[in-house]
Amino acid sequence: MAKQGTLLIVDDNQNILTSLRYLLEEHFAQVLTLSSPTTLPTLIRQEPVDLILLDMNFSSGINNGNEGLYWLREIKRMKPQIQVVLFTAYADINLAVTGLKDGASDFVVKPWENGRLVQTLLEAYRKGNGKDKKKQLAPQMPDEGAMYWGESEAVKPLRMLVDKVSATDANILITGENGTGKDMLAREIHRLSNRRNGPMVTADMGAITESLFESELFGHVKGSFTDAHADRIGRFEAANGGTLFLDEIANLPYHLQAKLLTAIQKRSFVRVGSNRPQSTDIRLICATNRDLDEMVRKGEFREDLLFRINTIHLHIPALRERKEDILPLAGLFLKRYAAKYGRNLQGFDEEARKLLLSCPWYGNIRELQHVIEKAAILSDGDEVKTDALQLAPAHHPEPDRKAQTEEDMQTLDEMERSLIIKAIGKCSGNLSQAAAQLGVTRQTLYNKMKRYGI
């Protein structure tokens, strides 16, 4: 029989890789090998892999097979059609059984017997080949809460970079307009990192009051101030062994930035009321929608802090810069909310699709998500029409569309939402200008946008 299919072998033992490659090249059209699973996501996106023989233990990770299970789930999440055969030590058979429940086709126990191994792999290949051809053609959408990367050119370099840096401990700065998915990306990086079994702790620097900054981040000891009724650990300590995500980093007042810098540099902190420095093992990810370079120029952000936090800079493009992803994302949200609200919605009619593509989406993916949720609730039949999208006038491309009258407004909230959208539209998305025009601070505008899903 002619050789068919692409097999990928993932094992950190080079001798095993070499001997298996010789053996299996006799049976498969292409045999690829990887000595570490870290680049597995990139490889399976680039190569047409049909089948993976996946080791359960990697010397870099914890030697309990969990790493194998983790990668199995990743493969199944990214490319459910790829068949995975687990390669396991005798002691890990229970884990391999868990792996079967998680979607593995089969498992082979080490030390292996060549004939048996070949037979198991060929059977797994046959099982996958043909059976799931239909599924392969459908776009792969992630589960609720999972990140959808999309296929646009604008996110490709970002994705490559994320694959490369996730496993390292480099400090990462994520930038992007509000609602582009910075928080989601931070979680994705944690999930892809070697710290994934450790905690992921978030501190929203816009929400922590100045007086509680130190206590929230570094903790305090009982009696150190009036409300310190008991010892309390801070985020730096809670994130030990995992990832600390400092969201809205630009909102940290200048005079507190030096304290943060010291803790980041030394990877140690002192609880309020104590004088004992404690060390912590964290991977730091920061995020902001502001231009930190400009803030440095204006003297609002410390240059040394910026230098420290952005070892790797990841910028998420605005949704309007990745138009190819609008309809797939809208489809993903529609599927999610149609199921949630018990609607039989299969898609969008042509006008609705055009409207979705022509919107500037100043609130990015968050705004799209809110619009689709509302549309799912309002729609009858099996297609979403433009009316159900309820996009505010400023979002409509037609210049002569009549402004909404006050009678059309149902609530004060809707009025405020509409005013904000109009102001942002007028200022071409410049939030500082829009805030000035509305007579509120940038932070207030930002909070309101979050609240209204803009």
Ligand SMILES: Nc1ncnc2c1ncn2[C@@H]1O[C@H](COP(=O)(O)OP(=O)(O)OP(=O)(O)O)[C@@H](O)[C@H]1O
């Ligand atoms: N790539 C994505 N795939 C699926 N959902 C996404 C994606 N990116 C963002 N979302 C959804 O959009 C919403 C906003 O995402 P997120 O909070 O991560 O954005 P953000 O950039 O951190 O926002 P902000 O600037 O307001 O802090 C969330 O509900 C999230 O689930």
